[in-house]
Amino acid sequence: MSAPPVADRGDAFAIHQPRLPRWAPAGVAVAAAAAAVAVGLGAGLASRVQWGLIAAVLFVAGLYAVSARAEGARKAKDRLATSLVWGAFLLAVIPLASLVWETVRQGVKVLDGYFLTHSMNGVVAIAPGGGIYHALLGTIEQVALATVIATPIGLLTGVYLVEYGRGRLAKAVTFFVDVMTGIPSIVAGLFVLSVWIMGLGFGYSGLAGSFALAILMMPIVVRSTEEMLKLVPNELREASYALGVPKWKTILQVVLPTSIGGITTGVMLAVARITGETAPLLLLVFGNPAINDNPFEGAQASLPLYIYEQWANGNNASYDRAWAAALVLIVFVMLLNLLARLIARFKAPKTGR
Amino acid sequence: MSTDTDIRTPAPPPPEAPREPGRRRSATRLGDRVFAGLSKGSGITLLVIMGAIAAFLAYRAALALSKNEGNFLTTFEWNANAQPPVFGIAVLAFGTVVSSVIAMVIAVPIAVGIALFITHYAPRRLAAPLAYVIDLLAAVPSIVYGLWGALFLVPHLVGPYEWLDDLLGWTVVFSYDGGAPRSLMTAGILLAIMILPIITNVSREVFRQSPQTHQEAALALGATRWEVIRTTVLPFGRSGVISASMLGLGRALGETMAVATVLSPSAILSAKVLEPGGGTFAQNIASAFKEAGEFGRDALIASGLVLFVITLLVNGAARLIIARRKEYSGANA
Numbered sequence: 130m131s132a133p134p135v136a137d138r139g140d141a142f143a144i145h146q147p148r149l150p151r152w153a154p155a156g157v158a159v160a161a162a163a164a165a166v167a168v169g170l171g172a173g174l175a176s177r178v179q180w181g182l183i184a185a186v187l188f189v190a191g192l193y194a195v196s197a198r199a200e201g202a203r204k205a206k207d208r209l210a211t212s213l214v215w216g217a218f219l220l221a222v223i224p225l226a227s228l229v230w231e232t233v234r235q236g237v238k239v240l241d242g243y244f245l246t247h248s249m250n251g252v253v254a255i256a257p258g259g260g261i262y263h264a265l266l267g268t269i270e271q272v273a274l275a276t277v278i279a280t281p282i283g284l285l286t287g288v289y290l291v292e293y294g295r296g297r298l299a300k301a302v303t304f305f306v307d308v309m310t311g312i313p314s315i316v317a318g319l320f321v322l323s324v325w326i327m328g329l330g331f332g333y334s335g336l337a338g339s340f341a342l343a344i345l346m347m348p349i350v351v352r353s354t355e356e357m358l359k360l361v362p363n364e365l366r367e368a369s370y371a372l373g374v375p376k377w378k379t380i381l382q383v384v385l386p387t388s389i390g391g392i393t394t395g396v397m398l399a400v401a402r403i404t405g406e407t408a409p410l411l412l413l414v415f416g417n418p419a420i421n422d423n424p425f426e427g428a429q430a431s432l433p434l435y436i437y438e439q440w441a442n443g444n445n446a447s448y449d450r451a452w453a454a455a456l457v458l459i460v461f462v463m464l465l466n467l468l469a470r471l472i473a474r475f476k477a478p479k480t481g482r
Numbered sequence: 483m484s485t486d487t488d489i490r491t492p493a494p495p496p497p498e499a500p501r502e503p504g505r506r507r508s509a510t511r512l513g514d515r516v517f518a519g520l521s522k523g524s525g526i527t528l529l530v531i532m533g534a535i536a537a538f539l540a541y542r543a544a545l546a547l548s549k550n551e552g553n554f555l556t557t558f559e560w561n562a563n564a565q566p567p568v569f570g571i572a573v574l575a576f577g578t579v580v581s582s583v584i585a586m587v588i589a590v591p592i593a594v595g596i597a598l599f600i601t602h603y604a605p606r607r608l609a610a611p612l613a614y615v616i617d618l619l620a621a622v623p624s625i626v627y628g629l630w631g632a633l634f635l636v637p638h639l640v641g642p643y644e645w646l647d648d649l650l651g652w653t654v655v656f657s658y659d660g661g662a663p664r665s666l667m668t669a670g671i672l673l674a675i676m677i678l679p680i681i682t683n684v685s686r687e688v689f690r691q692s693p694q695t696h697q698e699a700a701l702a703l704g705a706t707r708w709e710v711i712r713t714t715v716l717p718f719g720r721s722g723v724i725s726a727s728m729l730g731l732g733r734a735l736g737e738t739m740a741v742a743t744v745l746s747p748s749a750i751l752s753a754k755v756l757e758p759g760g761g762t763f764a765q766n767i768a769s770a771f772k773e774a775g776e777f778g779r780d781a782l783i784a785s786g787l788v789l790f791v792i793t794l795l796v797n798g799a800a801r802l803i804i805a806r807r808k809e810y811s812g813a814n815a
Contacts, residue, residue, distance in 0.1 A: 308532070309532060
């Protein structure tokens with residue numbers, strides 16, 4: 130076979146479709162940017178956002194037009210889709226990057242050792258100073274209590290669904306666990322409020338908050354336990370049964386140890402999720418500028434709640450404190466996430482491949 | 483929690499007399515029963531909690547509604563502390579729906595775009611870290627989004643809103659008179675940014691699972707990359723994207739702090755979404771709680787019940803769609 134001849138333009142049987150050179154998108158981009166600057170200067174548009182938008186629209190339309198002329202409609206549509214997908218990505222990166230950047234930039238202003246080790250007791254809202262020690266303590270206690278309540282119930286429910294669950298009860302549990310993941314956190318807060326504080330007459334406390342957090346945490350633990358137990362190969366269970374080990378011992382000593390890494394990860398991700406919850410704590414823990422180290426009695430502070438209160442104070446000193454607390458919260462949650470994922474990687478269940 | 487402990491430890495009936503002389507056998511039976519009972523009891527506990535949530539909210543709501551002088555569904559203002567109390571959810575329902583719809587309109591196309599970007603467009607080396615970062619962003623607490631929205635996003639939206647007013651002000655919907663843009667539109671934009679990672683994660687998971695063989699077949703027939711996606715990936719992932727969107731919608735409907743920080747609430751029901759005013763269920767509960775007395779709380783619980791039912795319906799629908807495809811579930815997103 131000789132080398133295929135260079136295809137004629139418009140030849141339906143050509144092997145080589147005409148293609149735009151590789152630099153074409155870049156060229157169109159430069160042209161679009163130049164045109165946008167010209168339009169912006171000409172029309173006197175002040176906002177750089179408008180310039181950017183005009184450039185983006187010109188680029189997408191221009192590339193489509195050029196490609197449709199030179200390469201045909203199909204190729205042009207492909208290029209249009211490519212630019213839109215890239216555009217969606219860039220559009221999403223801007224706010225998310227800005228969120229992280231702003232939090233870090235504003236947060237480091239007042240974040241220091243003093244901030245981490247002092248409470249807001251006696252600090253006037255408009256004055257600088259004060260710290261988050263009381264809030265940090267409250268958050269850790271509430272989250273720990275919620276974990277202690279939610280993990281056993283969630284874990285056992287997961288075991289039930291995978292190892293025992295047959296029939297309508299299991300189906301109902303599965304469905305409602307799924308639905309439960311979608312309960313708005315404020316509704317969980319209202320529920321505990323109506324039962325614990327309004328119904329049984331207890332006061333605001335960290336414990337009340339951790340009940341609500343536990344309700345939010347349970348379905349996440351159930352789901353991750355379920356996923357992990359399903360990954361345990363059946364051969365392991367069968368081998369255990371064949372040795373005469375009863376079912377409950379098989380679960381406790383074979384199934385759970387095999388999947389413990391994944392389950393730990395799930396629990397930690399759930400903890401990370403509830404650490405940032407604010408709404409139920411607003412209703413149940415109430416907030417407190419002083420240190421209250423007893424989660425069972427009296428109003429407590431919590432980190433997310435602290436951010437909200439400082440924001441609501443509405444002055445610069447409070448905003449600085451809010452940003453710093455937000456930075457601490459993000460770092461805390463991210464560390465939990467990273468740690469959880471590390472555990473997942475190194476203790477992944479051995480699938481019987 | 484007292485009810486929980488009752489149910490979680492259902493004292494198993496004592497094992498009946500061993501049929502065989504072997505004693506160990508009955509011991510293992512006992513262990514099995516205790517363990518099975520415990521785990522079954524936990525499952526039942528979850529059901530009981532769900533039932534209790536509905537029951538207690540309904541009970542409290544009934545107390546409040548019996549004394550309400552306004553029409554719960556059509557009254558605009560929320561004066562539960564007044565004598566006689568007058569409150570209704572018209573403004574809240576409108577605000578909740580509008581802000582969530584804005585969030586969905588913005589977030590779903592972009593999220594699908596990002597998901598496609600990660601699975602099919604991004605350079606290989608970039609794709610994995612990107613997916614990872616988006617995973618992490620889904621974990622950023624809502625109060626941080628709220629703080630950022632109130633202190634950074636709101637001031638930066640004045641310019642774009644004035645522009646929207648210039649271009650589309652004649653539609654009334656997008657008219658804007660200046661002033662702090664603490665409006666339903668702002669809440670919707672912030673909600674969109676918040677739910678973007680969740681919708682992206684679930685959609686990405688679905689797109690990643692679309693059969694490689696289909697895609698290769700399409701490529702072999704000469705399809706362009708977009709045609710491959712349109713003919714194989716999107717049809718496969720459609721139900722997944724729908725359920726991902728509904729999970730996002732559920733979160734947007736119930737989001738409290740992010741809305742409470744960027745919205746200036748008022749008892750106005752207006753089509754001008756760029757103008758301050760309006761409210762949502764969750765935001766109203768958070769804002770009105772501190773001033774609410776015993777009765778005011780009952781009234782707030784009544785609005786919470788409505789929110790609960792709405793999110794229940796949305797999530798239930800999402801789950802039913804997912805159930806048709808068992809392999810992926812948004813619950814771990």
